[in-house]
Amino acid sequence: MARTDTAQRPQIPLLLSAVFLAYLAQMTLNPIIAPLAREVGLAEWQIGITISAAAVMVVATSQLWGRRSQSWGRKPVLVAALALAAVTMAAFAAVAAAGMRGLLTGTALFALFVLLRGIGFGTAIAAVAPTAQAYIADVTPDEATRVKGMAGIGAVQGIAMMAGAVLGGSLAGFGLLTPLVTVPALLLLGLVVVALGLRREPRHELVADPPRVRATDARVWPFLLAGFGMLTALGFIQVIAGFIVQDRLALDAAATGLVTGGVLLAAGLGMVLAQTVIVPRTGWAPPRLLRAGSATAVAGFALLVPDLGAAPLIGAMLLIGLGLGVAMPGYAAGPSLLMTREEQGGLAGLIGATNGLTFVVAPTLSTALYGVWHTLPIIFGAMVMATVCVFVIAHPRFRHVAPLHGEGDHPELHE
Numbered sequence: 001m002a003r004t005d006t007a008q009r010p011q012i013p014l015l016l017s018a019v020f021l022a023y024l025a026q027m028t029l030n031p032i033i034a035p036l037a038r039e040v041g042l043a044e045w046q047i048g049i050t051i052s053a054a055a056v057m058v059v060a061t062s063q064l065w066g067r068r069s070q071s072w073g074r075k076p077v078l079v080a081a082l083a084l085a086a087v088t089m090a091a092f093a094a095v096a097a098a099g100m101r102g103l104l105t106g107t108a109l110f111a112l113f114v115l116l117r118g119i120g121f122g123t124a125i126a127a128v129a130p131t132a133q134a135y136i137a138d139v140t141p142d143e144a145t146r147v148k149g150m151a152g153i154g155a156v157q158g159i160a161m162m163a164g165a166v167l168g169g170s171l172a173g174f175g176l177l178t179p180l181v182t183v184p185a186l187l188l189l190g191l192v193v194v195a196l197g198l199r200r201e202p203r204h205e206l207v208a209d210p211p212r213v214r215a216t217d218a219r220v221w222p223f224l225l226a227g228f229g230m231l232t233a234l235g236f237i238q239v240i241a242g243f244i245v246q247d248r249l250a251l252d253a254a255a256t257g258l259v260t261g262g263v264l265l266a267a268g269l270g271m272v273l274a275q276t277v278i279v280p281r282t283g284w285a286p287p288r289l290l291r292a293g294s295a296t297a298v299a300g301f302a303l304l305v306p307d308l309g310a311a312p313l314i315g316a317m318l319l320i321g322l323g324l325g326v327a328m329p330g331y332a333a334g335p336s337l338l339m340t341r342e343e344q345g346g347l348a349g350l351i352g353a354t355n356g357l358t359f360v361v362a363p364t365l366s367t368a369l370y371g372v373w374h375t376l377p378i379i380f381g382a383m384v385m386a387t388v389c390v391f392v393i394a395h396p397r398f399r400h401v402a403p404l405h406g407e408g409d410h411p412e413l414h415e
Helices: 012-040 044-071 074-100 106-125 128-139 143-172 177-197 221-249 253-282 286-304 310-336 341-372 376-394
Strands: none
Touching: 012 044, 012 074, 012 106, 012 128, 012 143, 012 177, 044 074, 044 106, 044 128, 044 341, 074 106, 074 128, 074 177, 128 143, 128 310, 128 341, 143 177, 143 253, 143 286, 143 310, 221 253, 221 286, 221 310, 221 341, 221 376, 253 286, 253 310, 286 310, 286 376, 310 341, 341 376
């Protein structure tokens, strides 16, 4: 059974607030990264390397952060991560401002972009989700509350994605420096929330040497494979969404930006609806969430393959977001129900690393396939999603799971 301080209620809402602010900061930068690159004279591939560097750091450091959240405590880890994020993004804003004024150019500017937005911020953001997941796994005593808690993390990330797109685009109307300065301010606000509000665990509740969880662990790898496939399929269409909109609907640049925002908003709305309404109300176990969610996402991909106009395009993205929103809590909660308390930090980090890995693979491959044939990356994404759907239906891990009985009782993961 998960351990909690019986004298005090878990602080899940406060923790989710910190997750929201961290991801809102990240998503606020996304709408302006392309015009910022052109403003400072960097090529598209240089921004691609910068973003890929952040994803690589998420893969490299997520499990380390997850384990440290158990040995140091959640509060010290989040304070350290949010402080690092705020400092690096404040420095990034200063470097970008210098680039816009021509004070920094060329290789030096590119190197600082990679160092600050890539390596520094990527390392910091890698701590947030694994720490939150490990905390929720530790304070939720049964399957239903754990699934609901994991869905909460996904929900605030989805809301942050939508809010960040609106906030970043709106603030850009006051100049590119405005959203750049807002990002570290949001991170600083998250730091204050954690520093002043989150309780520290008593020393006896910390785990001195949390074990490293291997991706090949039989309790874990089927969930990791399913999660990697789902997020890779999503990444394929996220990256090329703007190209799909412009080429299919024959829009100019300004209209493309507006419609693409609406298309991505539909996917975000589907995810948020699934994780705030459908998942908590159904009470389904993780295997059923994975099966129902992946099947719904496959239907969305099937609708997206043919060029049927704007309304079916938006409907397809809504279905994909809805399906993945149902499936992702099952992916996160399922293996946590099979782990001992001491393994939760390592598992949460492993899930974070798997998620980050998709952002290393999907952008390059999807854009390359789009250059060959515009429909090819959509078909590839649909095939990946269909494979995941068959896998979670056929593999015995998703039909009946006998949990590991370690210290205390572990809830059953079953239908």
